[in-house]
Amino acid sequence: NAGVTQTPKFQVLKTGQSMTLQCAQDMNHNSMYWYRQDPGMGLRLIYYSASEGTTDKGEVPNGYNVSRLNKREFSLRLESAAPSQTSVYFCASKFGTGVTGELFFGEGSRLTVL
Amino acid sequence: AQSVTQLDSQVPVFEEAPVELRCNYSSSVSVYLFWYVQYPNQGLQLLLKYLSGSTLVESINGFEAEFNKSQTSFHLRKPSVHISDTAEYFCAVSDRGTGGFKTIFGAGTRLFVKA
Numbered sequence: 001n002a003g004v005t006q007t008p009k010f011q012v013l014k015t016g017q018s019m020t021l022q023c024a025q026d027m028n029h030n031s032m033y034w035y036r037q038d039p040g041m042g043l044r045l046i047y048y049s050a051s052e053g054t055t056d057k058g059e060v061p062n063g064y065n066v067s068r069l070n071k072r073e074f075s076l077r078l079e080s081a082a083p084s085q086t087s088v089y090f091c092a093s094k095f096g097t098g099v100t101g102e103l104f105f106g107e108g109s110r111l112t113v114l
Numbered sequence: 115a116q117s118v119t120q121l122d123s124q125v126p127v128f129e130e131a132p133v134e135l136r137c138n139y140s141s142s143v144s145v146y147l148f149w150y151v152q153y154p155n156q157g158l159q160l161l162l163k164y165l166s167g168s169t170l171v172e173s174i175n176g177f178e179a180e181f182n183k184s185q186t187s188f189h190l191r192k193p194s195v196h197i198s199d200t201a202e203y204f205c206a207v208s209d210r211g212t213g214g215f216k217t218i219f220g221a222g223t224r225l226f227v228k229a
Contacts, residue, residue: 042221056213090157099146099208099215100165105157
């Protein structure tokens with residue numbers, strides 16, 4: 001019962017470096033999401049993919065790109081990391097594409113940009 | 115676009131006391147509301163949700179929330195809290211985006227239960 005798996009769990013980058021956060025789910029879910037969590041700001045949506053082959057911007061997409069590689073995998077890429085991107089990143093998935101489904105979350109990836 | 119506001123960033127309470135965590139949503143014709151809980155160093159998990167029907171919804175661990183359309187609120191309550199309820203609680207709303215439905219979260223309320 002893996003659910004939603006994120007890698008890596010911890011990463012330290014220097015300003016300007018690039019990296020990709022990987023996310024995979026084994027629940028045959030259609031929709032996948034990337035959020036960032038910052039103190040006092042809750043979770044903010046970066047990008048989402050309502051179904052395989054589609055992606056769309058969330059509340060804070062600047063500085064990020066995503067790829068829905070297949071139904072299982074949804075990656076988040078930072079092309080040129082900035083200190084403002086220091087955060088905890090969560091991947092989540094949902095079975096349907098509608099309004100009522102429950103989100104299932106990974107355990108998070110803690111990223112520090114120096 | 116839909117949004118939710120959580121009115122308290124931190125709520126300290128003694129064990130076995132009642133607690134209310136407040137959440138207000140932006141007005142809309144149709145609204146679908148959720149409460150998620152995050153225990154330390156974990157991802158979020160669903161606590162309860164309101165989709166339609168009865169305005170009072172309950173979770174399996176004693177929490178309940180009431181959808182109040184006139185006050186645009188969805189407050190979370192528990193009559194008697196336990197130490198193990200210490201966690202961060204997030205109110206959320208489902209919103210339609212250009213690419214499909216997405217879930218928007220509030221800033222969170224940290225519940226701290228003291229012995």
